[in-house]
Amino acid sequence: MNYKIKSRIWIELDGEEFLGEGKVKLLKAIDNTGSLSKAAKTMKISYKKAWHLLDAVNNSAKKPVTVKSIGGKGGGGTKLTVYGKSLIVNFEEMNEKCWKFLDVQLENIKSL
Template sequence: MEYKIKSKIWIEVDGNVFLGDGRVKLLKSINTTKSLSKSAKELGISYKKAWILIESVNNNAIEPVVIKSVGGVSGGGTKLTPYGVKMIAVFETINVNSWKHLDKQVLKFL
């Protein structure tokens, strides 16, 4: 038998969610598609929900995570800032380290 402790990690700022699994998936998709609309579709969420999530991330960050540009001749787009890319890496590192720690803790009960 294999025992595992399962846990979800998210980061809050003043009681508001800053980053969690869903927001990080959205950020990673935006980094690939360069489009909030395409990312929302890819993740099966409404554009409005994706917009609200991104606004929340940006509002709770110390600097912009995502920059949106309005359409025009060449079309609009959405891209991650270098800080946004860093936040994805930080969140994923926290997750991996947390799971490793929890895996070690469960062994104490066997």
Template sequence: MKNTKQLRNRCWIDIDGKKFFGPGRVQLLALIEKNGSLSKAAKEMGMSYKKAWAMIDDLNERGQHPYVTLHKGGTTGGGAELTTNGKKVLAAFQTLIHHVEATIEEHQAELLKLI
């Protein structure tokens, strides 16, 4: 029986030893950017609105600058949009992950053949 080997990596940013930014929040920000709505982004992720709101609140509170601006509903409905800072952090993190994944892809065969 042949074993399937795979080198896996997860990358996130901690602040004071507590997870702050990683794959889940990246996905949430990307979906807010796509949909213009926190509730639509949460629904697409299969996440409760309350949990998504808590994640955004944490980003906005613990980050140097806010990541998302939320607009309350009303006759025209609410919405959400990434701030300039949110867009920059999202793009920088996605670029980093792309480089990390490319490096892993380049070197994993050599390592995995030893295992």
């Protein structure tokens, strides 16, 4: 019996998704590359999709998650704020706790 239990968590604010796994992954890629377009490339998604994801985050967040610079040396870029970084940490921590919790729950169900 190789049952596995999986989960996805996300955070809603006023009924709309504010943060989920895809957005957290994007924020991490932005943190690593310093640019939205580079983050999209490393994630192998279109710039458009990445831009929409980030746009949704910034539109629903009450504090800025990223700061951008357009033009200039290197063309500009996007960086995470301290708040943005804390979101990543808190989300991933909660996600891992959820997984472990569910693994324990599954152990308790031998009747499957």
